[in-house]
Amino acid sequence: MTDLFTDPAALRAKALEIHRLLCRIHGCPVPYFHSLDPLSELVSSLLSHRTRNAASGAAFKALRKRWPGQPSTGQSSTDWAAVRDAPTTEVEAVIAGVTWPEQKAPRIQAILRRITERTGGLSLDVLNDLSVPEARAWLEALPGVGPKTSAAVLSFSTLRRAALPVDSHHHRVAVRTGLIPASLAVGPSHAVLAAQLPPEWDAQRVYDNHEVMMLHGQRCCYHRDPACDRCVLLDLCPTGQARREPERARA
Ligand code: SF4
Numbered sequence: 069m070t071d072l073f074t075d076p077a078a079l080r081a082k083a084l085e086i087h088r089l090l091c092r093i094h095g096c097p098v099p100y101f102h103s104l105d106p107l108s109e110l111v112s113s114l115l116s117h118r119t120r121n122a123a124s125g126a127a128f129k130a131l132r133k134r135w136p137g138q139p140s141t142g143q144s145s146t147d148w149a150a151v152r153d154a155p156t157t158e159v160e161a162v163i164a165g166v167t168w169p170e171q172k173a174p175r176i177q178a179i180l181r182r183i184t185e186r187t188g189g190l191s192l193d194v195l196n197d198l199s200v201p202e203a204r205a206w207l208e209a210l211p212g213v214g215p216k217t218s219a220a221v222l223s224f225s226t227l228r229r230a231a232l233p234v235d236s237h238h239h240r241v242a243v244r245t246g247l248i249p250a251s252l253a254v255g256p257s258h259a260v261l262a263a264q265l266p267p268e269w270d271a272q273r274v275y276d277n278h279e280v281m282m283l284h285g286q287r288c289c290y291h292r293d294p295a296c297d298r299c300v301l302l303d304l305c306p307t308g309q310a311r312r313e314p315e316r317a318r319a
Pocket of ligand 1: 241244245289290294295296297301302305306307308309
């Protein structure tokens with residue numbers, strides 16, 4: 069495995085083969101699950117941290133219901149200025165279903181204030197004119213925004229840019245299949261895994277890569293007891309091969 073980590077061409081070839089095999093199962097292109105404007109996607113992403121999708125989705129809808137936007141703007145159906153200026157305890161109560169609402173409410177308000185200071189309003193239109201690395205740097209200068217959130221905003225929102233988010237499922241599959249070492253944390257793994265994808269890939273293919281890796285982690289490469297016996301990646305996965313050794317020894 070050590071040799072593979074020092075051979076970028078072999079890693080890129082392996083990443084592409086994994087992508088190809090998983091796309092056959094999950095069906096690529098994968099439909100986008102959101103069509104939110106970038107600011108809404110940013111708040112949605114912050115709410116989703118360490119929280120089930122159903123709970124973060126409900127919290128996002130609750131924000132919209134409590135502070136509805138002006139439909140005529142066409143930008144967003146949440147009045148983010150009202151969320152920014154509301155008592156923090158009220159925001160916390162509205163998003164109470166997510167993990168750590170007492171941290172997320174002040175964090176979201178701090179981010180909304182910071183965006184207002186930097187842009188003079190509450191829009192992320194500024195990202196339209198930036199390259200993907202520039203846009204990620206802009207977002208990651210906001211308090212508490214890391215590589216996963218910046219990539220999610222660029223990829224999942226209506227911006228539809230070629231940025232690769234890495235969640236815990238994606239990261240686990242990448243470690244077990246030997247694309248990255250186990251010592252590489254989720255944050256720094258973003259740049260390493262993105263560099264293994266062809267630079268000419270468009271936003272849809274980069275999004276597909278994240279989606280199929282995540283789906284594989286959710287549906288087969290479980291955190292506990294991965295289902296290696298039915299995994300399409302078994303032949304190229306060192307973890308799956310190692311787990312088969314005792315069976316081979318008994319045979
Ligand atoms: S072979 Fe096992 S460990 Fe490897 S990716 Fe598949 S399920 Fe995960």
